[in-house]
Amino acid sequence: MDLRLPAAARHAWAAHTLRSLFAAAALALAALAPAQADELLVLSYHDVRDDVARKGDPDAYAVSTQNFAAHLDWLAGHGYHPVSLSQVIAASRGEKPLPPKAVLLTFDDGLRSIYTHAFPLLRAYGYPALMAVVTSWVDLPRDQQVDYGPRMFTHDDFVTWDQLREMQASGLIEVASHSHALHRGVTSNPQGNSMPAAITRVWDPKAERYETEAEYLARIRKDLGDSVAAIKRELGVAPQSVVWPYAAYNSQTNAIADQLGMQVTFDLEGRHQTLRRDLHGLARLLVFDNPTVNDLAYELRHDEGLDGLRALQIDLDYVYDADPAQQARNLDKLIERVKQVGPSHVFLQAFADPDGNGSADALYFPNRHLPMRADLYNRVAWQLKTRAGVKVFAWLPVLGFELPDPALRRRLAIAASNPKETFRLNPFEPQARKIVADIYEDLAVSGYSEGLLFHDDALLRDDELLGQAPEQAAQRTQALIAFTQELTRAAGKWRPKLITVRNLFAEPVLRPDSERWFAQNLAAFNQAYDYTAVMAMPWMENSREPQAWMDRLVAQVARSPRGLARTLFELQTVDWRDNKPIPAQRLKTMARRLQAAGVRHLAWYPDNFIDDVPSTRDAREIMSARGFPYIER
Structure with missing residues (x-):
C-alpha cells in the first residue's frame, strides 16, 4: 500500500511518521514471533x-x-x-x-x-x-x-x-x-x-x-x-x-x-x-x-507422503503346523507369494485364533500371560523383511485376550450385551490394562516389527460397562484411543518409531451417529494414528449393491479431515456368508474405481497364500507397490 497520497506534498511528515510506526510494529511482531525451527x-x-x-x-x-x-x-x-x-x-x-x-x-x-x-x-x-x-x-x-x-x-x-x-x-x-x-x-x-x-x-x-x-x-x-x-x-x-x-x-x-x-x-x-x-x-x-x-x-x-500403501493381511495360523517340515513349506509359500506380489507392507497376525472367534487363545511369541502356540512371529516377520523386502506390522488384539485362568478371565472381562460379541477384557480394569501392555512389550522384545495393527476388537457398546465407561460416545472413543497409545508406548520401549494402524468398522463412517454403538470415529482415528484401516467389506455388511455401498464409503471418507490421505481401504477377498472367494475381476474393478476416486491406500484380508487365492497374478495387479509389476525370477 502506497502511503504517499496525491496531496502528500503538504503532509510528508505524516507519511514518514506512519512508515516509522509500521516499521516499529513489524520489528515488535518479529520479536514476538517464535523463531523458525532449524x-x-x-x-x-x-x-x-x-x-x-x-x-x-x-x-x-x-x-x-x-x-x-x-x-x-x-x-x-x-x-x-x-x-x-x-x-x-x-x-x-x-x-x-x-x-x-x-x-x-x-x-x-x-x-x-x-x-x-x-x-x-x-x-x-x-x-x-x-x-x-x-x-x-x-x-x-x-x-x-x-x-x-x-x-x-x-x-x-x-x-x-x-x-x-x-x-x-x-x-x-x-x-x-x-x-x-x-x-x-x-x-x-x-x-x-x-x-x-x-x-x-x-x-x-x-x-x-x-x-x-x-x-x-x-x-x-x-x-x-x-x-x-x-x-x-x-x-x-x-x-x-x-x-x-x-x-x-x-x-x-x-x-x-x-x-x-x-x-x-x-x-x-x-x-x-x-x-x-x-x-x-x-x-x-x-x-x-x-x-x-x-x-x-x-x-x-x-514427497513420501504421496506414496500409496499396499498391504496383505496374513494369518500366521495358516503358516503354523505341528509338523516342522510342513510349517517350513508353508513359510516358503508365503515368502514366495509376497515377493511375487510385491506389496509395500504385510500385516502379520501375532496371535493364535484357531477357533476363529476373533480373540487370542495363544500367541506366537514368548510372553508373560498367554500360552505360546509356537515361537514363530519373529522368524516369519524377519523372513518377510529380508527375503520378500516388505515392511511388517504386527497385528494384535487390543482387548481380545482369552486368559488361561478361567476365574481371572471372568473377573476382567466385559459382560458383552451380545453373546456373539468377541471376548474382550475390560480396559477400565487396571490389571487388564497391565496384562495387555505386558503382551505388547513382550511382542516388541521378541522380534522385528515396524508398526502395529490394532485389531477390530477395540469397541465398546453404549450399554456395556455402565458406571465405568464414560457416558458420551466421543469420550468412550477417546478412552480406547488412549489405551492403544499406552500399548504403543509399551512396545516402543523396545521398538522405536512404530507406525500405528487401527481397524475401523464401516458403519461409524457411513453413519457417524453409530459411534455410540462402537466407540469408533474416523476423524478421531485419523488424528490419533498414522493410518486408519476401514473395513471396506460390503459383503460382510450384507450389502445388496456392493459397488454403490463402496462409493458411499469413499465419499464419506473424503469428507473427513485428512480422510483419503490417512485412510486405508481394507477389502475382503472372501464372502464369509458362503465362504466363497470374491471373483478376482470384481476385486480388480473395485480397486480401480477406488483409485480413480482418490483412494491412496489399499489392503485386503484374507490372503490365502496356501491355495494362491486370489491368484498371484491377480494379486500383483491389484496389490503390487512396484512402479511396474512384474514376475521376479
Whole structure:
C-alpha cells in the first residue's frame, strides 16, 4: 500500500511518521514471533570407490567417486550448507541456529575408502562430515577378516587410527561410535535366524533359553563402553554420538549411550527433519545403488507422503503346523507369494485364533500371560523383511485376550450385551490394562516389527460397562484411543518409531451417529494414528449393491479431515456368508474405481497364500507397490 497520497506534498511528515510506526510494529511482531525451527538433512554414505557399477553393484551401498563428487557439487550449487555434528548439537540447544538447507554428511563402518577417496573431496569443498567407526575393525589385525557381504574384508579395507587422527586434525571429520562389535547378527530364535546384535535377545540353543533383559543390557553396555574407551584413548576426544549398526536401537540402548556421553543417535528412515532438543533417532537418507545426481535430486524432492500403501493381511495360523517340515513349506509359500506380489507392507497376525472367534487363545511369541502356540512371529516377520523386502506390522488384539485362568478371565472381562460379541477384557480394569501392555512389550522384545495393527476388537457398546465407561460416545472413543497409545508406548520401549494402524468398522463412517454403538470415529482415528484401516467389506455388511455401498464409503471418507490421505481401504477377498472367494475381476474393478476416486491406500484380508487365492497374478495387479509389476525370477 502506497502511503504517499496525491496531496502528500503538504503532509510528508505524516507519511514518514506512519512508515516509522509500521516499521516499529513489524520489528515488535518479529520479536514476538517464535523463531523458525532449524531444518536438517542427513545423508548416510558407506563405501566410496572408483570401480562401482552404474547399477547392480554387488555392494549396494557403494558409491562411485565420480557420483560422490557430483553429489557434493550439486549440494553446493543448490544452496545446501554442510554442517558438523557439533553445529547440530549447538543448534538443538538454542545456541546458534543452523544455516538454511543444512546438511550433515555421515559415513558408516570406517572403511579405508573414506580416507583415500572421500576425504580429499571433502577437504577440497571444505565440507565437514561425521565418520562412524566400528572400533574392533579399526586397524583390524592382519590375520582377521570381516564378512562384509560382497566379500571378506581385511585390514586394508578399514581405516587405521593414524588415518583417523589425520582426518580429525583437519577440523572437518568428527568420529562417532558405530559400536565395538555389534555390527553383526546374533541367533534370534530357536529356528536359527540371525538379527542385529544391538536389539536382539540372543537365543542360546544349548541352554534353550533367551538372554535375559539384564544380560542383554549388560552386553550392550560393555560393548559401547569398550568403543568409547578406544576412541578416547586413540583420538583424545570421546565421541558425542553413536550410529547404531543397521539403525537398530531402542530406548534402553539409547539410555546406555546417554550415560556414556553419546546423546545423539541416528536412524535410516526419513529425509528431512525439524531439529529438536532430543537428538535421538535423527532421520537419515541412505545413499545406495550408486545414485547419480538426478537420482539424488529426485530422492530429496520426492514427497513420501504421496506414496500409496499396499498391504496383505496374513494369518500366521495358516503358516503354523505341528509338523516342522510342513510349517517350513508353508513359510516358503508365503515368502514366495509376497515377493511375487510385491506389496509395500504385510500385516502379520501375532496371535493364535484357531477357533476363529476373533480373540487370542495363544500367541506366537514368548510372553508373560498367554500360552505360546509356537515361537514363530519373529522368524516369519524377519523372513518377510529380508527375503520378500516388505515392511511388517504386527497385528494384535487390543482387548481380545482369552486368559488361561478361567476365574481371572471372568473377573476382567466385559459382560458383552451380545453373546456373539468377541471376548474382550475390560480396559477400565487396571490389571487388564497391565496384562495387555505386558503382551505388547513382550511382542516388541521378541522380534522385528515396524508398526502395529490394532485389531477390530477395540469397541465398546453404549450399554456395556455402565458406571465405568464414560457416558458420551466421543469420550468412550477417546478412552480406547488412549489405551492403544499406552500399548504403543509399551512396545516402543523396545521398538522405536512404530507406525500405528487401527481397524475401523464401516458403519461409524457411513453413519457417524453409530459411534455410540462402537466407540469408533474416523476423524478421531485419523488424528490419533498414522493410518486408519476401514473395513471396506460390503459383503460382510450384507450389502445388496456392493459397488454403490463402496462409493458411499469413499465419499464419506473424503469428507473427513485428512480422510483419503490417512485412510486405508481394507477389502475382503472372501464372502464369509458362503465362504466363497470374491471373483478376482470384481476385486480388480473395485480397486480401480477406488483409485480413480482418490483412494491412496489399499489392503485386503484374507490372503490365502496356501491355495494362491486370489491368484498371484491377480494379486500383483491389484496389490503390487512396484512402479511396474512384474514376475521376479
